[in-house]
Amino acid sequence: MKLYDYPQAPNPRRINIFLAEKGIDVERVSIDLTKGEQLEPAYRAKNPACDVPMLELDDGTCISQIRAICRYFEEIHPQPPMLGSTPTEKALCEMWDHLAFMNGLLAVAEVFRNTAKGFANRAQVGPHAYPQSAELAERGRARVANFFKDFDQHLASHEYVAGNFYSVADITTLAACDFAKWIKAEIPAECTNLKAWYDRMAARPAVQANS
Numbered sequence: 001m002k003l004y005d006y007p008q009a010p011n012p013r014r015i016n017i018f019l020a021e022k023g024i025d026v027e028r029v030s031i032d033l034t035k036g037e038q039l040e041p042a043y044r045a046k047n048p049a050c051d052v053p054m055l056e057l058d059d060g061t062c063i064s065q066i067r068a069i070c071r072y073f074e075e076i077h078p079q080p081p082m083l084g085s086t087p088t089e090k091a092l093c094e095m096w097d098h099l100a101f102m103n104g105l106l107a108v109a110e111v112f113r114n115t116a117k118g119f120a121n122r123a124q125v126g127p128h129a130y131p132q133s134a135e136l137a138e139r140g141r142a143r144v145a146n147f148f149k150d151f152d153q154h155l156a157s158h159e160y161v162a163g164n165f166y167s168v169a170d171i172t173t174l175a176a177c178d179f180a181k182w183i184k185a186e187i188p189a190e191c192t193n194l195k196a197w198y199d200r201m202a203a204r205p206a207v208q209a210n211s
Contacts, residue, residue, distance in 0.1 A: 002029050006031050010175045015069055021166075021206040024073060055069045100151070104147045111137050111144065
């Protein structure tokens with residue numbers, strides 16, 4: 001199998017940390033987003049969503065989207081479990097991973113893709129062209145600030161994002177915090193719970209290997 005990758009970007013990094021935590025080594029194929037290689041016909045034929053990462057299986061099946069790729073690897077390599085072990089853990093992991101993605105990663109992306117010069121007509125990931133919006137960038141900054149505060153409050157009473165176990169939800173939250181640095185947004189000093197959690201997560205070998 002092959003993983004189509006661009007490790008500098010936050011979403012591929014999420015998969016790379018996930019795989020490192022599981023000790024899985026996969027052949028990588030670089031897709032240079034700065035050159036628009038995700039939009040070229042050969043890649044588009046495999047992945048009409050025109051994003052990375054994408055997993056291509058030996059039989060030619062192509063799987064894009066983070067959750068789908070994580071699910072595939074969790075099924076074929078269940079240890080250590082990264083999507084929860086019990087029905088409750090799995091549900092909490094799904095919930096918090098989604099919240100971290102929607103309120104963290106997408107909030108940062110709303111700012112970044114609506115302000116960076118290189119995304120003048122690429123304000124949304126995917127095959128279609130969308131113009132930038134100053135209003136969406138402003139809203140995104142407010143959402144990022146709320147993401148920091150909301151997750152700081154949550155982590156006041158939880159060791160990990162989804163509860164008392166490390167999971168993909170921690171990876172997504174970490175990626176969101178690091179992606180925020182791209183728009184010059186840091187974890188606020190008053191968010192002591194989030195900062196303490198972040199320091200513990202950033203020290204993990206799998207994160208260190210993909211930083």
